[in-house]
Amino acid sequence: xxxxxxxxxxxxxxxxxxxxxxxxxxxxxxxxxxxxxxxxxxxxxxxxxxxxxxxxxxxxxxxxxxxxxxxxxxxxxxxxxxxxxxxxxxxxxxxxxxxxxxxxxxxxxxxxxxxxxxxxxxxxxxxxxxxxxxxxxxxxxxxxxxxxxxxxxxxxxxxxxxxxxxxxxxxxxxxxxxxxxxxxxxxxxxxxxxxxxxxxxxxxxxxxxxxxxxxxxxxxxxxxxxxxxxxxxxxxxxxxxxx
Amino acid sequence: xxxxxxxxxxxxxxxxxxxxxxxxxxxxxxxxxxxxxxxxxxxxxxxxxxxxxxxxxxxxxxxxxxxxxxxxxxxxxxxxxxxxxxxxxxxxxxxxxxxxxxxxxxxxxxxxxxxxxxxxxxxxxxxxxxxxxxxxxxxxxxxxxxxxxxxxxxxxxxxxxxxxxxxxxxxxxxxxxxxxxxxxxxxxxxxxxxxxxxxxxxxxxxxxxxxxxxxxxxxxxxxxxxxxxxxxxxxxxxxxxxxxxxxxxxxxxxxxxxxxxxxxxxxxxxxxxxxxxxxxxxxxxxxxxxxxxxxxxxxxxxxxxxxxxxxxxxxxxxxxxxxxxxxxxxxxxxxxxxxxxxxxxxxxxxxxxxxxxxxxxxxxxxxxxxxxxxxxxxxxxxxxxxxxxxxxxxxxxxxxxxxxxxxxxxxxxxxxxxxxxxxxxxxxxxxxxxxxxxxxxxx
Numbered sequence: 001x002x003x004x005x006x007x008x009x010x011x012x013x014x015x016x017x018x019x020x021x022x023x024x025x026x027x028x029x030x031x032x033x034x035x036x037x038x039x040x041x042x043x044x045x046x047x048x049x050x051x052x053x054x055x056x057x058x059x060x061x062x063x064x065x066x067x068x069x070x071x072x073x074x075x076x077x078x079x080x081x082x083x084x085x086x087x088x089x090x091x092x093x094x095x096x097x098x099x100x101x102x103x104x105x106x107x108x109x110x111x112x113x114x115x116x117x118x119x120x121x122x123x124x125x126x127x128x129x130x131x132x133x134x135x136x137x138x139x140x141x142x143x144x145x146x147x148x149x150x151x152x153x154x155x156x157x158x159x160x161x162x163x164x165x166x167x168x169x170x171x172x173x174x175x176x177x178x179x180x181x182x183x184x185x186x187x188x189x190x191x192x193x194x195x196x197x198x199x200x201x202x203x204x205x206x207x208x209x210x211x212x213x214x215x216x217x218x219x220x221x222x223x224x225x226x227x228x229x230x231x232x233x234x235x236x237x238x239x240x241x242x243x
Numbered sequence: 244x245x246x247x248x249x250x251x252x253x254x255x256x257x258x259x260x261x262x263x264x265x266x267x268x269x270x271x272x273x274x275x276x277x278x279x280x281x282x283x284x285x286x287x288x289x290x291x292x293x294x295x296x297x298x299x300x301x302x303x304x305x306x307x308x309x310x311x312x313x314x315x316x317x318x319x320x321x322x323x324x325x326x327x328x329x330x331x332x333x334x335x336x337x338x339x340x341x342x343x344x345x346x347x348x349x350x351x352x353x354x355x356x357x358x359x360x361x362x363x364x365x366x367x368x369x370x371x372x373x374x375x376x377x378x379x380x381x382x383x384x385x386x387x388x389x390x391x392x393x394x395x396x397x398x399x400x401x402x403x404x405x406x407x408x409x410x411x412x413x414x415x416x417x418x419x420x421x422x423x424x425x426x427x428x429x430x431x432x433x434x435x436x437x438x439x440x441x442x443x444x445x446x447x448x449x450x451x452x453x454x455x456x457x458x459x460x461x462x463x464x465x466x467x468x469x470x471x472x473x474x475x476x477x478x479x480x481x482x483x484x485x486x487x488x489x490x491x492x493x494x495x496x497x498x499x500x501x502x503x504x505x506x507x508x509x510x511x512x513x514x515x516x517x518x519x520x521x522x523x524x525x526x527x528x529x530x531x532x533x534x535x536x537x538x539x540x541x542x543x544x545x546x547x548x549x550x551x552x553x554x555x556x557x558x559x560x561x562x563x564x565x566x567x568x569x570x571x572x573x574x575x576x577x578x579x580x581x582x583x584x585x586x587x588x589x590x591x592x593x594x595x596x597x598x599x600x601x602x603x604x605x606x607x608x609x610x611x612x613x614x615x616x617x618x619x620x621x622x623x624x625x626x627x628x629x630x631x632x633x634x635x636x637x638x639x640x641x642x643x644x645x646x647x648x649x650x651x652x653x654x655x656x657x658x659x660x661x662x663x664x665x666x667x668x669x670x671x672x673x674x675x676x677x678x679x680x681x682x683x684x685x686x
Contacts (some may be wrong), residue, residue: 042597052497054676078502081498089253090490091260092256101499103501
């Protein structure tokens with residue numbers, strides 16, 4: 001079976017600091033895969049490398065069979081990435097921003113309009129979508145950016161802390177949208193430090209700590225393995241970080 | 244729509260916001276307002292009468308003659324009437340106010356001040372006697388400054404003209420009495436010079452100073468435009484890159500299915516259009532402002548470079564256009580390079596300094612000195628600075644000399660290629676996200 005993503009022995013240094021120390025995991029086509037861990041564990045670095053933004057020192061990455069070192073441009077056409085700290089162009093309206101992004105994924109005006117319409121529905125900003133992004137709250141920006149990331153229905157959608165800055169209701173809504181998109185065959189790689197969210201959303205999970213994958217598998221299997229109730233307790237036991 | 248146009252359009256929409264449009268419109272209005280104010284003031288000064296206070300302690304026919312020379316009217320009427328003076332060297336209207344209340348200089352100055360007169364001419368006793376003896380005679384002139392404005396300086400400058408005219412007229416009057424049958428003007432100025440300039444195959448009446456003046460004033464237009472465009476385009480480019488970093492939009496853009504070259508070119512083209520627009524607005528404003536400072540009479544008699552046969556044809560304009568275009572591309576590429584190292588819009592403001600300096604150095608050096616007369620080291624420096632080449636081209640092309648301009652274009656193209664090569668290298672690595680200038684010492 002063709003894997004959506006294959007990461008093998010990924011090593012990344014920031015100067016003398018080893019941010020990733022042999023990270024390896026696989027994501028199957030059509031699944032929601034969660035990378036969970038505390039702050040500075042290496043989640044965002046891993047995602048940025050897969051999104052072709054950062055270089056790495058050693059290891060191999062393959063996205064739908066495309067070697068990342070050899071086919072960066074090809075990979076960019078099949079992924080969509082939402083950074084944890086992202087913004088929109090302040091002088092453009094939400095609608096103009098979506099139009100701008102949709103232009104890169106559509107062949108004609110009709111396709112573009114359809115993409116924008118779909119994104120507007122996901123963003124659910126009402127009339128505010130026609131106003132400049134500089135007038136948006138943090139949560140509204142996040143919803144706009146999530147809509148932007150989901151809009152192209154990329155084969156692999158990478159979401160770094162997707163619900164960061166969103167209230168409970170909006171978070172639930174976004175999780176439901178992600179699940180709906182999974183049904184369309186889209187593969188998701190999601191990072192989060194909210195382990196309960198990942199447990200609810202993801203088919204499989206990898207726990208990352210200090211640049212290393214310490215455990216991976218289905219949430220239920222991991223809870224059984226460690227004889228605990230939830231993923232937070234799995235993380236405590238797997239990493240020996242007892243609070 | 245191609246990806247290039249999508250980015251190009253976004254850049255323009257992002258940069259050309261309401262605030263910028265308002266600030267450009269406001270700038271034009273300010274320039275027009277200032278131009279009209281100063282223009283009308285200068286025109287008024289040029290045609291205004293010069294009021295002079297006169298304290299004549301000599302009270303002789305010669306001292307009376309001074310009033311006649313200045314006003315062109317008999318002495319008896321001179322201190323009461325405004326007159327149109329026929330001597331072209333003198334201000335068109337001179338009004339003499341003779342001070343009779345005192346014979347002391349200091350008190351006369353106070354009276355002149357009280358009457359708001361800007362000049363006091365003091366004719367001491369023995370003025371005529373000295374002249375008749377053929378000795379130098381003294382005439383004291385007091386310029387009373389109320390402020391130090393340009394207008395005050397113009398008034399003070401007119402006094403020098405008045406004294407020269409007095410000297411000339413008194414000499415002529417003296418010789419006329421001694422040698423009544425001789426044309427005194429011919430004796431005083433026996434040589435009449437007719438100056439002509441030869442440029443290419445054309446002979447034109449005029450002095451070399453006039454040509455140099457024309458070249459430095461009219462040919463300064465290209466460097467001035469270039470300098471302003473480079474600074475504005477550079478600022479827009481650096482700010483655009485810094486804003487992408489600050490607003491965290493660059494990461495998203497770099498993961499889109501767009502070629503790095505397209506991002507670079509689209510951003511450069513967008514910055515160029517907005518930069519050109521801003522430069523055009525400022526050039527229009529400057530031009531309007533400076534033209535309004537030339538009195539309207541002078542403006543109609545100005546000779547142009549075309550009158551001197553210094554005219555560029557379509558080929559010369561094409562080469563100059565390519566040279567300017569290439570130098571602007573170099574400025575944009577350099578600015579983008581610097582923008583990559585900006586962390587935010589604040590740090591971007593200081594990043595424009597190197598570009599501004601590179602644009603200003605050739606502008607000021609070539610304004611005051613001819614390239615051919617410069618020391619070799621200065622020539623090398625100017626040739627290395629990319630923005631010197633369009634300025635040099637604008638001058639050499641006027642004389643039909645192509646080599647300098649074409650070599651300049653070649654240099655600019657090579658330099659642009661090198662900068663874009665390194666830009667692409669940076670954009671293809673994570674340096675585009677992580678690069679920043681650090682002035683901290685490494686441990």
